[in-house]
Structure formats: structure tokens, C-alpha cells
Amino acid sequence: MFVSRNLGVNEKGNLTIGGVDTVELAKKYGTPLYVMDIDLVRENCRKYKEALKKYCKTDFLVCFASKSFCCKEIYKIINEEGLGVDTVSIGEMYTANKAGFPTEKMCLHGNNKTREELEYAVKNKIGRIVVDNLTELKNLNNIAKENNAKMDILLRIKPGVDAHVHEYVTTGTIDSKFGFALETDEAIDAVKEAISSSNLNLVGLHCHIGSQIFEIKPFLLAAEKMLNFIKNIKETTNYEILELNLGGGFGIPYVKEDVALNVENCIKEIASTIEEKSKKFGLKIPNLIIEPGRSIVAQAGITLYTVGGRKEISNGKIYISVDGGMTDNPRYILYKSVYDAVVANKASEKKEEKVSIAGKCCESGDLIGENVLLQRAKEGDVLAVLVTGAYNYSMLSNYNRNLNPAVVFVENKECKIAVKRQTLDDLLRNDI
Ligand code: LLP
Numbered sequence: 001m002f003v004s005r006n007l008g009v010n011e012k013g014n015l016t017i018g019g020v021d022t023v024e025l026a027k028k029y030g031t032p033l034y035v036m037d038i039d040l041v042r043e044n045c046r047k048y049k050e051a052l053k054k055y056c057k058t059d060f061l062v063c064f065a066s067k068s069f070c071c072k073e074i075y076k077i078i079n080e081e082g083l084g085v086d087t088v089s090i091g092e093m094y095t096a097n098k099a100g101f102p103t104e105k106m107c108l109h110g111n112n113k114t115r116e117e118l119e120y121a122v123k124n125k126i127g128r129i130v131v132d133n134l135t136e137l138k139n140l141n142n143i144a145k146e147n148n149a150k151m152d153i154l155l156r157i158k159p160g161v162d163a164h165v166h167e168y169v170t171t172g173t174i175d176s177k178f179g180f181a182l183e184t185d186e187a188i189d190a191v192k193e194a195i196s197s198s199n200l201n202l203v204g205l206h207c208h209i210g211s212q213i214f215e216i217k218p219f220l221l222a223a224e225k226m227l228n229f230i231k232n233i234k235e236t237t238n239y240e241i242l243e244l245n246l247g248g249g250f251g252i253p254y255v256k257e258d259v260a261l262n263v264e265n266c267i268k269e270i271a272s273t274i275e276e277k278s279k280k281f282g283l284k285i286p287n288l289i290i291e292p293g294r295s296i297v298a299q300a301g302i303t304l305y306t307v308g309g310r311k312e313i314s315n316g317k318i319y320i321s322v323d324g325g326m327t328d329n330p331r332y333i334l335y336k337s338v339y340d341a342v343v344a345n346k347a348s349e350k351k352e353e354k355v356s357i358a359g360k361c362c363e364s365g366d367l368i369g370e371n372v373l374l375q376r377a378k379e380g381d382v383l384a385v386l387v388t389g390a391y392n393y394s395m396l397s398n399y400n401r402n403l404n405p406a407v408v409f410v411e412n413k414e415c416k417i418a419v420k421r422q423t424l425d426d427l428l429r430n431d432i
Contacts, residue, residue: 003256003340003386004299006037013348015384017302018410022344025415026304026382029406032324033304034393036069036418038077038411040300041389045081048292051267057275058287063107065248065293066092068390069301073409073418075099084127086248086291090117097124107245107289109156111178115139122147130154130206130245132179137193137200144199154204154245155180155194157187159225163210163218163249179207182229191233202239204286205229208247211294214259216266220273222246227277234283245289246270252295254387255340263295294390301389303328303405304344307381308360318355320377325359326366327402329385329392333365341368343375344382351375357383361400393419401427 002008008016014023018037025035045062052060063084066075075096078085084105087093096106104127110117111132118136121129122143131137131153144151156179180187194202209222223246230241251261271288278285305322312318331337341357343349351373359366368385377383396404406421 002342003253003258004040006040006300007302007386009347013346015342015344015347019413020410020415022302022304022384023382025408025410026306026344028415029408029417030421031304031306031382032322032328032405034328034388034405034407034419035302035304035415036074036297036389036407036409037300038409041074041077041297042081044292044296044300045078045083047263048267048290048296049082051264052271052288052290054264055268055271056288057271058285060288060290061105063105063245063289063291064296065291066096067394068293069297070095070394071407071419072099073407074297075101079105084289086293087126090114090120093117093120093124093126103127107154107291111156112136115143118143119147122149122151125149126151128152128154128203130156131190131194131200132156134190134193137190137197141197141199150199150201152201152203153194154206154243155187155190155202157182157205157207157226157229159207159209159222159229161207161209161218161222161225163213164215182225187229188232188236191239192237195237195239202241204243204245204289205241206245206247206289208291209249211249212251213249214251214261216261216269219246219249219266219270223270223273224277227274227281227283230283230286231281234281240284242284242286243289244274244286245291248291248293248295250292250295252298252387254298255338261295296390298387298390301387301392303385303388303392305383305385307343307377307379307383310378318353319358320355320374320383321358321360322368322383323360324402324405325361325368326363326397327359327361327399328396328405329359329368329388330395330397331391332367332369333363339369339372339388340386341372341374342384342386343377344384346375346377346381349375357385360402363399398422398427403427 063086107128357368404422407419
């Protein structure tokens with residue numbers, strides 16, 4: 001009935017998540033409200049770990065891409081599940097650190113890491129730094145030297161693979177701002193520079209070809225190209241790369257029409273491609289790292305709103321306005337992302353009209369969706385927008401000085417606040 005299995009309808013006709021009544025949640029915590037089903041987050045973490053355990057002949061690590069959903073409580077869950085994390089700023093590293101996340105299982109990304117971020121990474125012994133460019137390579141080596149440290153690094157490579165996704169989330173092609181291009185000598189020159197850097201230890205290569213990818217083929221193509229490059233490195237420098245990080249990007253269904261990528265098959269094929277190619281080239285099979293973000297948290301999350309006004313335009317268009325919008329979910333205005341929604345207190349009723357869900361910001365593009373099939377909504381109803389666990393909370397803003405919603409975690413049918421709702425005083429905290 002719903003796009004994700006963790007949603008249901010109870011005897012009152014209300015939408016449930018992880019077995020908990022969403023109308024009760026809205027009443028208890030107020031709206032807008034992010035709700036995360038932690039049972040599903042854990043299940044998703046295990047799915048990746050089990051698939052890698054089953055198909056990888058070498059060591060492996062699943063690093064949760066915390067840019068998709070970042071707060072102290074999620075780092076604790078991810079740590080309990082034995083995953084690593086991919087961080088991309090001092091803010092993410094700091095949050096993870098404060099949650100007690102082991103720094104050796106943290107990986108730092110970014111195409112323009114600041115000196116402050118590199119120093120933080122070195123001083124806090126972050127396990128892996130994925131170096132994006134030669135300026136960073138030089139700066140990191142100097143900072144490591146100043147701190148008497150030797151840092152494990154990977155080089156970010158653009159493998160020249162087009163994953164056929166939204167142009168804003170494609171990252172593997174030559175014109176991307178991320179990493180060293182394979183097509184030119186840029187990548188091999190960077191490898192030579194890294195090998196000769198006194199305070200850096202080149203352990204591996206990294207690539208990330210994009211996000212919300214539904215086909216297995218681009219991942220296999222990327223793996224092949226990276227293995228070819230590892231062979232090339234061995235032949236030209238006699239240096240053996242021991243770790244291959246293929247990034248994230250595994251696609252998930254937002255609406256029922258989307259067909260999920262089969263994680264187990266995908267991992268199986270990636271692992272066998274790596275094994276085959278390594279054997280053929282006489283290389284050690286590199287340890288495999290993957291960095292799923294969206295596919296761990298997206299389906300675990302929903303956002304609850306209270307319906308305000310209803311506007312029926314003479315051309316037949318119906319607007320349902322909610323008490324949030326692009327401030328808590330900027331994905332429609334950014335990518336025209338499609339969402340399914342349910343009137344949570346009428347979840348057992350038939351969906352009978354197509355509406356535009358409007359946010360409350362002073363901006364015509366502030367919509368959560370258009371042509372969304374919905375039960376007839378009126379003022380005071382609770383609207384649930386589904387599959388909002390990834391890149392919603394992590395991309396929120398205070399536009400129009402709207403307050404950031406709270407985040408509630410649901411686990412074993414119990415709920416607790418993971419992030420408090422912002423207050424008006426929070427808004428003024430840095431104003432002088
Ligand atoms: N690794 C790296 C280096 C990345 O840049 C990303 C995402 C990931 C892993 C995780 O990708 P995922 O498994 O979540 O697809 N804001 C956009 C998505 C941007 C993705 C950025 N990088 C959205 O809302 O769709």
C-alpha cells in the first residue's frame with residue numbers, strides 16, 4: 001500500500017510509522033516534525049554489511065554518508081551498527097566526535113577542505129582523508145608534518161562514468177568539480193605526488209559517480225575503470241593500491257513507480273567484478289568501501305505537517321498549504337523531486353484529488369509537490385510526506401526565519417526526541 005514497508009494504518013484509520021500513530025506524534029511534539037524509524041535504519045545498515053560479508057573476499061567497510069542525515073543521535077546508532085561514517089566538513093566531524101564516534105572509522109571528504117578542517121582531521125586522527133586536488137595534497141602533507149603525523153589518504157578520482165542522474169548530483173564525469181580526472185594525466189600525476197609525500201600514506205582510491213542511481217551497470221563500469229587505473233599505477237610506479245572506495249549513490253523508491261535497486265545483487269556484482277579484474281591483472285584484491293547515505297535513511301523518514309489553508313483556483317488547481325515547506329524540504333525547489341503524501345488522520349480513506357502542496361515561505365516555488373494524489377484535506381489535518389529521511393533535515397534552512405522542526409526517533413514502538421525544535425531565542429543566538 002505504501003512505498004515503504006514501515007508505514008501502516010491503525011484501527012483509528014491513522015497512518016503509523018514503525019507501529020507508532022503519526023497523528024499522536026504530531027499532537028505530542030507539534031509540527032512540522034521529522035520522524036525517523038530507527039528500526040528501518042538499523043535494518044538498512046545490516047543489509048549492506050551482510051551483503052559485503054557474503055560477497056567480499058577481503059576486508060570491507062560500510063561508511064554511512066552522514067551528509068544525508070546528520071545529528072549526534074544518528075552517529076550513535078550508526079556506531080552501534082558497526083559502520084564507519086563519511087563526513088564532509090568540520091561540522092560533521094565535530095558532531096560525530098561529540099557523539100563518541102571512533103575517529104579511525106571516519107572518513108573526510110570535500111573538494112575544498114579548509115586549513116581548519118584539515119588541522120582538525122590531523123589532530124583528531126581521522127582514519128581516512130579523501131584528497132581532492134593537489135593544493136589540498138600539499139597542504140595536508142604540511143599540516144601532518146607540523147603535527148608529526150602520517151595520515152592515511154585516498155585520492156578522489158573522476159572515473160569518467162555518467163550515471164544518468166540529475167545534473168546536480170552527477171559527480172563522475174570529467175567536468176565535475178570533484179577529484180582528479182582519469183582521462184588526462186591528472187590522476188596518475190597525483191598518485192606520484194601522493195607517494196612521494198613524506199607525511200601521507202596513500203592507501204587507496206575513491207570515486208563517487210552520483211546519487212539516486214537505479215542501474216547496476218554504472219557501478220560496475222566505475223569499478224572496472226578504477227581497477228584498470230590500479231593496474232596502471234602498479235605498472236608505472238610499482239605501488240600497490242590496497243583500498244577501493246566506490247562511494248554511494250544507491251537509488252531508492254520515493255514513489256511506488258520507482259523500482260528499487262537490489263542492494264544484494266549490486267554488491268555481489270561489484271565484488272565479483274573487483275575480484276575478477278584483480279585476478280586478471282595479478283593484483284591483490286583491494287579492500288572495498290562503500291558510502292550509502294540516502295538508501296540507509298530516506299525511507300526511514302517522514303515529515304508531518306499541519307494543514308492550513310486550502311485554495312481552489314478557477315483553473316481547477318488546488319493548493320493545500322502546510323506549516324513547513326522549502327525550509328524543511330528544499331528538494332522540490334532544487335530538483336523537482338517527487339514525493340508521495342498521505343493525510344495521516346484519514347489514511348484509510350480513498351485518495352480522491354490531485355493537489356499542489358504549498359509551503360509557507362514567500363516564494364512561489366516553495367512547494368513540496370504538484371499533482372500529488374491525496375485524501376481530501378482540510379484545515380487542521382495532519383499531512384505526512386513520505387520518504388523524507390535523506391537530505392531533508394540535513395539541508396534545512398531558516399529562510400523567512402522559520403524555525404527548524406524537531407526530529408523524533410521511533411524504535412521498538414517507543415519514541416524520543418533526537419533533535420529539539422528550534423526556539424525563537426535560538427534564532428537570535430548569534431545576532432548582536
Ligand atoms: N559519497 C560521496 C562522496 C558523496 O558525495 C555522496 C553524496 C555519498 C557518498 C552518498 O550518496 P547517496 O548514497 O546518499 O546517494 N542533496 C542531494 C543528494 C546529494 C548527494 C551528495 N553526495 C539530494 O537531495 O538528492
